Amino acid sequence: MTTQHTRAQRYRLRAGRALPWFVGAVVVLVVGGIGLSMWAKKGGASVGVVATKTADRAPARVMDFEITTTAGGELDARNKRELRSELDREANIVKIVDEGTRVKAGDILVELNGEQIQQQLDQETLEFESASAQKIAADNAYDIQL
Incomplete structure (x- = not known):
């Protein structure tokens, strides 16, 4: 079965x-x-086996703990003054005071190439004088009509 x-x-x-x-x-x-x-x-541990029955001990005390690190970056002067041009376009530097030179109030630090700006100023002055002359002529013509 x-x-x-x-x-x-x-x-x-x-x-x-x-x-x-x-x-x-x-x-x-x-x-x-x-x-x-x-x-x-x-x-009973043999020579090749590390025994785990001891531990290194040291008394706790307050000590200095110096940490030295390396870092990259830039150093800036404490009384740094940053000068920026107020022009709305680029201008070439013609003359600049050497770094580290002592300066006093009123000394020129940077001289920019002003040819383009002077040309624009002359053009605007001519247009202003022309517009002023046209206004005077229009005022005189108006006075004559009265």
Whole structure:
């Protein structure tokens, strides 16, 4: 008489046989670990094994702790003055005072190329004078009509 088992029943039968072996292996590992630990504490460690029963100790005290770092950047003067041009366009520098030169109030520090600006100023002056002359002529013509 043969008994046929389902797949689930066969799995349970195999699992039931493996459980005692698994429990036995865990017990052997735990007991072995405890024994090894006790043996190492009693000084039974051999030459090649590092003993873990000592620790380095030092008294705690307040000391200096110097930290040195490297960093990049720029150094600026404490009383730095930054000068900016108020022009609305670029202008070439004709003359500039050398760095580190002592200056006093009223000294010219930078001289810009003013040819373009002077030309524009002359043009605007001519246009203004022309407009003024036209206004005077218009006022005279108005006065004549009255």
